[in-house]
Amino acid sequence: MKEYKRFLLYGLVVGTVIGFYLIFNLKSFVSYENIFIDKTDFMLSSRLIIYNKTCGLQHWKEKKNFGHRDDIPFFSILSTILSSTEKKIIIIEFGANVGQFSERVLSIPHKIPYIVHSIEPVLTLFHLLRNRSRTFKKEKNDKHFHYNLAISDQSGEKPIYSPSQYGEGSTLGKAFLSNFKEIENVTVTTLPEFIKKYHIKTPISFIKIDVEGFEPEVIRGMNLSINAKIFPLFSFETGETWLDDRSVLAKEYTLKSFVEMLNYFQYDSYFIGNPYLLPISGTYWKNSFDGLRRNPNVLAILRHSQPWKNLKKLLNRIPFTSC
Incomplete structure (x- = not known):
């Protein structure tokens, strides 16, 4: 007894x-209602599949966040989930402009060397990027490469159109944009061909795509059906440039159908805010998300990749502030 x-x-x-x-x-899971747990495997792995839903949806509704510039400050959070290749963080950015994003990337303190490849097709902006790069604060073993070319779903030479003589807002497609003028020709290639030509190690830690409406062409050129594992994490801009006919491929998609296509290739998709991620894949989709005139950026992350696993671990450390 x-x-x-x-x-x-x-x-x-x-x-x-x-x-x-x-x-x-x-x-934090229970009281803040910001993290939802997939209860089907909670006891096995506590797979965290969404966070900041309440704040994220409210900010989306009030148009306070998820704008076209929120991707740059968000990198301070994104940098914590990047996975290295041969003990280096490898980043590629398309539409580098004059280096706003690459400067942010290289200025964040980091221990693993960053190798940043910046691609800018407009020659005037390319020269500004290259000159500005010399002033970037970099860690000892960081490297910053610059390329004057464009990335799409095919190779060759194409004209660039711009509403400005300086090349701001330039695009590979003119369509019915009467104020856009041809400013120069540029060499065009696909991402896999670019990686092969310049002997860039894979998988790529992160890819940033901001090419004024030609994001669908770039992503199609990545050939995710066979290359998803070497492109586990990338972002791309959506918005008005998908709606004005400059891109033939963009007209074939709504954002919803594009996200569904990424889901087919095993990517989870999120709107990028600051500091929020708003999930938009599968059952998290809301019809209001197709209001593309806000030019939000989308983060695509390959399920079960190392960055995806790193994001799981990060979720409980994100600061949950009041909406």
Whole structure:
């Protein structure tokens, strides 16, 4: 009888300890309602599949966030989930402009060397990018490469059109943009061909795509059906440039159908805010998300890749501020 009571007391103590542990460690899951858990495998891996839903949806509704410039400050969070290749973080950006993003990337303190490949097709902007890069704060073993070319779904030479003589807002397609003038020709290639030509190590840690409406062409040229594992994490801009006929391919998609295509290739998609990620794949899709005139950026992350696993670990450390 004494042994039975001792066993019950022992069980009560252990149960109490475990209970307090769960309460304190899962407080953010329960009280903030910002993280939702896939309950089907909670006891196995606690797969966190969404965070900041409440704040994210409110900011989306009030148009306070998820704009076309929120991707640059968000990199301070994104940098914590990047996976290295041969002990280096390898980043490629298309539509580098004059280096706003690459400067942000290289200025964030980091221990693993960053290798940044910046691609800018407009020659005037390319020269500004290259000159500005000399002033970037870089860690000892960082490298910043610059390329005057364009990335699409085919190779060759194409004219560039711009509403400005300086090349701001330039695009490979003119369509019905009457104020756009041809400013120069540029060499065009696909991402796999670019990587092969310049002997860039894969997988690529992160790819940023901002090419004024030709994002669908760039992503099609990535050939995700066979190359998804070497492109586990990338972002791309959407918005008005998908709606004005400059891109033939963009007219074939709504954002919803494009996200569904990425889901088919095993990518989860999120709107990028600052500091929010708003999930838009599958059951998280809302019809209001197709209001593309806000020019949001989308983060695509390959399920079960190392960045995807890193994001899982990060979610509970994101600061959850009041909306």
